[in-house]
Structures are given as structure tokens and as C-alpha cells.
Amino acid sequence: MGHCRIARFCANKPNTVIKSPASLLLAAVLAASALPLLAQQAAAPAPAAVTAPANTDVLPADPAGPSAATTGPAAVTQSPTAPAAVAPNAPKVADIAAGEARYAATCAACHGADGNSGAPANPKLAQQHPEYIVKQLQEFKSGKRPSPIMQGFAAQLTEADMKNIGAFLGKQKAKAGFAKDKELVQLGERIYRGGIMNRNIAACAGCHSPNGAGIPAQYPRLSGQHADYSASQLVSFRDGIRPNSPQMTQIASKLNDREIRAVSDYIAGLR
Numbered sequence: 699m700g701h702c703r704i705a706r707f708c709a710n711k712p713n714t715v716i717k718s719p720a721s722l723l724l725a726a727v728l729a730a731s732a733l734p735l736l737a738q739q740a741a742a743p744a745p746a747a748v749t750a751p752a753n754t755d756v757l758p759a760d761p762a763g764p765s766a767a768t769t770g771p772a773a774v775t776q777s778p779t780a781p782a783a784v785a786p787n788a789p790k791v792a793d794i795a796a797g798e799a800r801y802a803a804t805c806a807a808c809h810g811a812d813g814n815s816g817a818p819a820n821p822k823l824a825q826q827h828p829e830y831i832v833k834q835l836q837e838f839k840s841g842k843r844p845s846p847i848m849q850g851f852a853a854q855l856t857e858a859d860m861k862n863i864g865a866f867l868g869k870q871k872a873k874a875g876f877a878k879d880k881e882l883v884q885l886g887e888r889i890y891r892g893g894i895m896n897r898n899i900a901a902c903a904g905c906h907s908p909n910g911a912g913i914p915a916q917y918p919r920l921s922g923q924h925a926d927y928s929a930s931q932l933v934s935f936r937d938g939i940r941p942n943s944p945q946m947t948q949i950a951s952k953l954n955d956r957e958i959r960a961v962s963d964y965i966a967g968l969r
């Protein structure tokens with residue numbers, strides 16, 4: 699690639715082949731193992747919705763309302779199969795304009811007006827899957843994903859706010875980022891695309907897709923994310939500081955610091 703002057707372009711050529719199909723397969727198996735959970739998740743709210751009379755979804759006096767509201771958040775801390783999103787007063791369609799207004803008032807200062815944060819510690823949120831945004835906000839609020847900074851902001855949001863903000867962010871266009879370290883980025887590319895076979899580390903591409911766009915709704919978009927943020931999350935998963943994803947904890951627990959820096963740098967330039 700002698701004509702290639704900028705590391706990120708060389709490293710991220712779309713024609714790069716995935717080097718380790720076997721470890722991709724491992725990732726696919728891991729991903730598939732989460733599916734029954736998802737199905738359960740989808741099925742769980744059904745009985746509650748069916749028993750609620752059709753004309754009471756906006757009535758706070760409905761007996762299903764208060765009880766669902768009190769059991770919802772508690773259930774979230776115990777089990778990912780009972781998301782608070784099933785609250786009967788949750789809106790059926792997200793209001794993007796309301797989401798934009800809410801976001802502009804509180805969140806834009808740190809995450810950027812269009813979700814393309816400029817500060818390496820504050821994650822880019824533009825073009826992220828709305829369901830993933832909602833999950834994180836619920837878990838900041840409940841404490842399942844501890845964050846001294848985000849817990850307070852998330853605590854002020856209703857379920858409707860979360861859904862609206864997620865819908866707004868999902869529509870924003872992510873700006874591409876840059877890989878910085880030419881040496882490390884190659885190690886990062888190997889890990890991202892092929893995993894590390896002999897240590898049973900699955901390819902990131904298997905769940906987050908080869909171009910880092912993620913796979914809605916469960917697997918978040920990673921491409922273009924600040925390397926500092928991605929690295930901090932991988933360390934947090936590994937060290938149990940972010941315990942909201944057993945899958946990621948398992949993967950990150952096998953990565954050393956150098957590998958974390960490398961794959962995070964590669965992700966920053968991925969497009």
C-alpha cells in the first residue's frame with residue numbers, strides 16, 4: 699500500500715478480508731446465544747399490555763400503572779429481561795422534535811449539538827441505535843451502569859424523554875474519526891476483524907459488524923468513536939466498573955492494555 703499516506707485509509711480499506719472466519723463464527727455463536735434472551739424480552743411485556751384495558755393507557759389511576767411503575771426500575775437492576783420500557787405510559791411513537799429540544803437543553807453541552815462530541819472523554823452519540831441509547835440511559839438511571847456524571851442527568855429523564863432523545867440521536871449523521879497510531883492500528887485491525895484465536899477472543903466485527911456500524915438493536919455502533927472513550931469502556935468492562943454487559947465483560951477480560959489501546963485506535967478510524 700505504498701500510495702497510502704494516511705494510516706487510517708490504509709488500515710481500513712473496505713476490501714480487507716476478515717482473517718479469521720473461525721473466530722467470526724465464535725462471535726456469531728455468542729451473538730446467537732443472546733437471542734433467546736431477546737425473545738424473552740419481547741415477550742415479557744405482552745401479558746401486562748393485554749390485561750390493561752385499551753382505553754386506559756394515559757390514565758395514571760389505572761391500577762396497572764403505579765404497580766408497573768414501581769416494579770419496572772427495580773426489575774431492571776435485577777434482570778435485563780424486564781426493561782422499564784414496558785411502563786404502560788410509555789409513548790408508542792417517539793417524538794423526534796421533543797427529543798431534540800430535551801437534548802439541546804441538557805446534553806448538547808457535553809455530547810455536541812448533533813451528537814458528535816468533540817471531547818475525547820464524552821462519547822459520540824450521533825447515529826447510535828435508539829434502543830441502545832435508551833438501554834444505557836435506563837441503566838445509568840438505575841445504577842446498573844454506574845457513572846457519577848451520567849446518573850444525575852439520566853435521573854431527570856422520563857421513559858418518553860429517553861425514547862425521544864434516542865430517536866433524535868439515531869437520525870444524526872456521525873462524523874468520521876481518525877486512527878492515530880500506525881503501529882498499534884495494525885494490531886487493532888487484526889483483533890477487530892479476526893479476534894485472537896488462540897486465546898478464544900471473538901472478532902469484534904462479528905457483533906459490531908465489519909465497518910463498526912453495529913447491528914440494531916443490541917450491538918452498538920462503534921465506528922468513529924473517540925479512542926479514549928472506547929478504551930475507558932473496555933477497561934471498565936474488564937475491571938467490573940461497567941457490569942451491564944456480561945458479553946463484553948467476558949471479551950474485555952481477555953484483552954491486555956496494549957490490545958485495548960490498539961483496537962480502540964482502530965475503531966476511531968473505522969468507517
Ligand code: HEC
Nearest residue numbers: 804805807808819820821831834835845847848851852863
Ligand atoms: C457533563 C457532561 C455530560 C452531560 C451534560 C451529559 N453527558 Fe452523557 N456522558 C458523559 C460522559 C463522560 C459519559 C461516559 C460515561 C461512562 O464513562 O460510562 C456519557 C455517556 C453517555 C451515554 C452512553 C453512550 C454509550 O455509547 O454507551 C449516553 C447515551 C449519554 N451519555 C446520553 C446523555 C444524555 C441524553 C444527556 C442529557 C440528558 C447527557 N448524556 C448529558 C457526559 C455527559
Ligand code: HEC
Nearest residue numbers: 725728729900901902905916917928931942943945946961
Ligand atoms: C458477542 C457479541 C460481541 C462481541 C464479539 C463484541 N462485542 Fe462489544 N458489545 C457487545 C454488546 C452487546 C455491547 C453493548 C453492551 C450494553 O448493552 O451496554 C457491546 C459494547 C461495546 C462497547 C461499548 C460501546 C459504547 O458506546 O459504550 C465497546 C467499546 C465494545 N463493545 C468493543 C468491542 C470490542 C473491541 C470487541 C472485540 C475485541 C467487541 N466489542 C466484541 C457485544 C459484543
